[in-house]
Amino acid sequence: MPPKNKNRTKPKSTKKLSVAKRIIINSNNKRRMLGRKPVPLSVQERETYAVVEIFSSLSPQQIYLNFDEIAKSNLIPKASNLTLHRDIVDFYSAATPSATLEQNLSWGLGLISHHRDKLQFFIERQNLITRAILEGDNHLVESILREVDDRCGISLWSIKIRAQLTSCMQNGDQEEKKYLSNAVVENRLLSSLVEKCSFFCNKDSFILFLGTEIANIERINNEYVKNIAWYHIAPKTFIRRCDYFQLLKTEKNASIIDLFLAITSYSELLSEKKELEESDQSKELLRVLDEDFQSVTAKNIRYLNKLICFDDLSLNENFFLICSLHEKGSHKECIEKAIDYGLTRLPFPIIEMVAKSNVRENLLNGSGIIYELIEKMQSVLLKDSDCNKSIQDLDYISYVYRSIDWFNDLKTFIDREGNFSSSEKIFSSEKMLTIRNPMFSPSQSTVFGSEYLVELTKTFPNIWFVRFLYELSVEKGSKLKQLNVPQEILSRYKIKGMIDKGMHFAATENLYNSVSGGTDSLITLESYRLLVDCLIYSEKHDEAVKIFTEESVKNSNYIPIFDIENVISAALLKYKRSEKIDYPISLAIYSKVVDDRYDSDLKYSFELFLERNGMSRPEELFGKEDFFGKEKLHYFLRWVCTPENMSLLETFSDLDDIELSRSRICKYLIKKTKNTSSLTHELIEISKKEAQRLASEDVDKSKIFVDTSVFTGRDSEKFRILFDRYIELKSKTYHDSEDELLFEEICETTRRNESLKDSSISFPSILSSIYIQGMNLNKKNSMFLGLCKLFREEFAYGQKGLNSHLSTRIRHGYLPTAIERPFKDESILFKDNQGSHRIFKKSRWCEGRFIFSDNQADHVYQELCEFSKLLQEHIELINDQWLQIYTLDSEVSQIKNIDEGTIGKINFSVSPIECFYVEKKLPISPTYEDLVKVMIDWLWQKADDSFFEIRNRIENQSRTHIALLTENLLTNIKSKTETCWAQHELCNSVVRAKNKINAQIDLICSWLDRKSSPESNREHDVRVILQMVADSLSIDFTYTEEFKYKIYGSSVNYFVDIFHILFENAISKSRVSHDEIDIEISISDRKNGILFSMKNSCSHNNKDAESLVFYSDAYGDESLINDSIQQEGGTGFFKIWKILEKDMEVESNINLSYEENRFAIVLEIDNLEKHLSK
Amino acid sequence: MKIAIIEDQPEKLQEILYFLEEFYEVKPCIKICESLKSGLILIKNDQDFDLILLDMSMPVLDAKHDSHGLKPENFAGRELMKQMKIRGISVPVVVVTQYAVFEKDNITLAELNEEFEKSYQDFYKGCVYFQSSSDDWMQELAEVLRGCNEQL
Secondary structure (H helix, E strand, O other), X not given: OOOOOOOOOOOOOOOOOOHHHHHHHHHHHXXXXXXXXXXXXXXXXXXXXXXXXXXXXXXXXXXXXXHHHHHHOOOOHHHHHHHHOOOHHHOXXXXXXXXXXXXXXXXXXXXXXXXXXXXXXXXHHXXXXXXXXXXXXXXXXXXXXXXXXXXXXXXXXHHHHHHHHHHHOOOOOHHHHHHHHHHHXXXXXHHHHHHHHHHHHOHHHHHHHHHHHHHHHHHOOOHHXXXXXXXXXXXXXXXXXXXHHHHXXXXXXXXXXXHHHHHHHHHHHHHHOHHHHHOHHHHHHHHHHHHHOOOHHHHHHHHHOOOOOHHHOOXXXXXXXXXXXXXXXXXXXXXXXXXXXXXXXXXXXXXXXXXXXXXXXXXXXXXXXXXXXXXXXXXXXXXXXXXXXXHHHHHHHHHHOOOOHHHHHHHHHHHHHHOOOXXXXXXXXXXXXXXXXXXXXXXXXXXXXXXXXXXXHHHOOOOHHHHHHHHHHHOOOOOHHHHOOOHHHHHHHHHHHHHHOOOHHHHHHHXXXXXXXOOOHHHHHHHHHHHHHHHHHOXXXXXXXXXXXXXXXXXXXXXXXXXXXXXXXXXXXXXHHOOOOHHHHHHHHHHHHOOOOOHHHHHHHHHHHHHHOOOOOHHXXXXXXXXXXXXHHHHHHHHHOOHHHHOOOOOOXXXXXXXXXXXXXXXXXXXXXXXXHHHHHHHHHHHHHHHHHHHOOOOOOOOOOOOHHHHOOHHHHHHHHHHHHHHHHHOOOOOOOHHHHHHHHHHHHHHHOHHHHOOOOOHHHHHOOOOOOOOOOOHHHHHHHHHHHHHHHHHHHOOOOHHHHHXXXXXXXXXXXXXXXXXXXXXXXXXXXXXXXXXXXXXXXXXXOOOOOHHHHHHHHHHHHHHHHXXXXXXXXXXXXXXXXXXXXXXXXXXXOOOHHHHOOEEOOOOHHHHHHHXXXXXXXXXXXXXXXXXXXXXXXXHHHHHHHHHHHHHHHHHHHHXXXXXXXXXXXXXXXXXXXXXXXXXXXXXXXXXXXXXXXXXXXXXXXXXXXHXXXXXXXXXXXXXXXXXXXXXXXXXXXXXXXXXXXXXXXXXXXXXXXXXXXXXXXXXXOOOOOOXXXXXXXXXXXXXXXXXXXXXOOHHHHHHHHHHHHHOOOHHHHHHHHHHOOOOHHHHHHHHXXXXXXXXXXXXXXXXXXXXXXXXXXXXXXXXXXX | OEXXXXXXXXXXXXXXXXXXXXXXXXXXXXXXXXXHHHHHXXXXXXXXXXXXXXXXXXXXXXXHHOOOOOOEEOXXXXXXXXXXXXXXXXXXXXXXXXXXXXXXXOEEHHHHHHHHHHHOOOOEEEEEEOOOOOOHHHHHHHHHHHHHHHHO
């Protein structure tokens, strides 16, 4: 029988059969014909007949009311018991027909009511699992999962938690793994879900690929699969993308637990649905969840909608006490009370309060996951230097346990604290936490109404915070004095009260006091946010934007505390009428941390700022720190005065001028600020381009372009985080791992392979086709492979990546025009349609001096149309097959032979060995900027290899093919028309076009040749390169050389890096001030190479001399270098050794010494013929 | 009639010029720019144009001002219209573009047209799909220009 309840309408008993009985009898009596004989249905057929009957003949209410009776008759065992009765292989296979949302909800409601006992067991165990996870007791989690599976049937809920267990248990629990794989065998949809869930339980995979996965889900066309993916794979933030109509269609065929959770999830939406009042089904759903399953969410929504009264709520006094202590500022007592109660038993919002209290008291020092989580939450709340890492860690943990409510609340917390929340978003997040949790605070009266507070005061008259809020909100403060409210708390609540009443301007005065005199960092941060909001509300835009920029440039971690959309709306209203520096800065901050939506405004505000301050160039801002404020001016120079933003300024004559200005800005900032590594890199890159320009007057003809600034700009955060993770892993020892040794050997063997030496394809591309089957990668190599793939994705498919550029600039632009041009000029191209036919009739073949007769003109037209069609097909071949990027995972490329049709494509597949080789290209102790440089070089190399192939194809195949087409056209014209002047004319035209196409093909090939500019063979003066590097560091030097040494273009970058390390070393280690340092450099000949000598003024001691001995001994000794990288600070000399030995493949020796007050380096470098000439 | 053509591809430019010569009875006064920046400067300093024919994908700077090889901007035309709107410049614009689908963003020309109609309704007059292999674009452009003339 369905559960009893007083509100439920029972079916009236009549003499007629009940609906349930009718279906049971009909199904049992149903016969089918076997030959001429009617026979009873099989068990399976009877079930199918019954469920179809239920869904086709019953209303949603009837389905719900009769479910129990039908299910008990054992008529529909599979559909009503799901994985309790049927094999896992049938998971998701349809046990019931497709139906409406209402029907499915009713079915689901009937089903969960039918299994009430089992699901109550599940709920109880779910609570235990939450605690076990927070306590870090994985074995307990595991045994509870088994209990739940045994009692309720296997579910995706348990599979997801199990996937995480398997992933985090040391070396993986084999039995669990086996359990997992047995569970999903032969069920494609389920196995792919499990595979995805397991994959993202790995932290590296989560960081690397979840973003891409979400984008992929967005693109799924099948709504059924798409919903499953949103619900089960995407983080909970995306739950709103779920269409519950689709979702219930799948979950009703899953397990009783999964269906129950889908219905619970649906119930959360009802808090926002206005139609709740009219929907009996929704009310009944909430009632069942509340009364039968003690769902807090359902109870709270019912209370919110006045479906139950205050007395029906179950209140826990401990939660109110902890909250009260926190709000009163008794943080020590708050923490103690929470510990007494048991941290892992507390709902998430109370844990958040504990974290906030611990920010003030720092009392918690236990071990276990709950303590780690609280520590990370504190970092996020304080926006300290670990904030971003903490957000990432919390995000990961909330994701892997997304089946558990406590962790969904954690996710809500992260989304609120990490993402520029508006007041509305903060309120909505608080409302969500309130609805999902047991009552914990009197301030919930903002959600539940003041009546709640009045009732609460009657229940807990002695709890301080209850009394305080009651006095403040209901009694309007008449007895507040008796409560001894601390001033800071009183002031905070008064401000909130003013804001609620719309007195924003009045609130600003109190907020100014709060930010200037506040000692509590959390309250100060909150006050800044409120202050900026109130100022905007009061239309004090200048002041609001000023505070926002000042705090943001001081500490970029503070940016998320502000409602950035609100700030930018204010800035957009005002910047066109203002000369203030804050406006372009605020737009630049937005561009840096959110997106490029307002980049056009940023450019214009920059232009206006210069104009209104009487300046034409950014350099005129140098030295004006006192006027604009040091931090703001430096931020402005660094992030507003970028080449991109300068590009539209009329004042700059050309790109060289822009880069000159930018290099001056970099130099200025290097002198004036700390953390200059990225500026130095930028400067060096500008200088390298400058050096190349000095040596070459030619303009690069290539039309291939990738905007690689994405790797250092706004969206670079994910790359940086992964790079940090890679560096973390790199510090561990993997030298002896199987893959490391094997890859090393393969690289060496391949390098020595004589037959590959003259290959036109680069070494990494050769390695990309080598794949070792079954090879497990160590964590470091696995992370670096992921990094390479991520860089590859952006480079190849990013917004401004290669594919996008090929599409808009070449495939759809230059290429078709270039090929068609010669034929169009000769009036040879026509389409087989009426419009084109009309044009043909007016062309010189039909009108003019030498024309074809009507009859002949038709033949000519047909031939020209056919030719045009074939030419068009060839253009499509180039565009759609050759000039397309393809990426295959190594596993696939190993299995599938690459057929002839794919060779010409742009191959961006990567293999683990190739990535291993790329990793070796990194300098010793690499910075993120080093990584970007290595990655970009490698990806361009891959692109160039493919373009080489494509050029060959175009030069040979296209040239031949188009020539053949024109030959055929000539033959056909001659054979199908009579000899006449028009025929001669046409043939001449075809021949002229055929000749011209050769030049066009050369032109197209030059577009696809980045190397065609003779840059790599050009020579650069050593002095020029030295001067360029010295300029970038603003230092002087004297230089003598025996001969005029020249560096080949292809080696310039190596020398730039070496000189940069040497100059940097002189600056940072000499203990002589930057302006006074004296550097002498000389180069002389030696037997097989050169002697490079550099001396600089310095102040040194005995310890320095000892270090020199170490550096000299370790130079060239790889094992000593590897050991010392972890301990020693200076790695510059080892970096030089690495560049010379590994990248340039030359031999070198170093001699380091002190000569009185000078430090001397002598580098002997041999076999430099490939790099240097004289 | 005073027309600005902002177009970097010489062949396409040539065809547009032929078309304009045919289309207008009186030879229009035409100014040509080959990049986003030069286009913006032209219309910023002289807002007396009757019409702008605008390419969608072109370099930010003129070739002679960019010795690195041109840095292209796939949506330079959109950026120019954004700048016009921000600066309150309201000269009629017709986009003449060579591609129907903008791949990465997966926006079709029709969708882009819709976006422009909404965002730049004060001056955006329509877009034309240019194909060198066919003359259909001429009819389309003629239609759009006739519409512009009626409004003028």
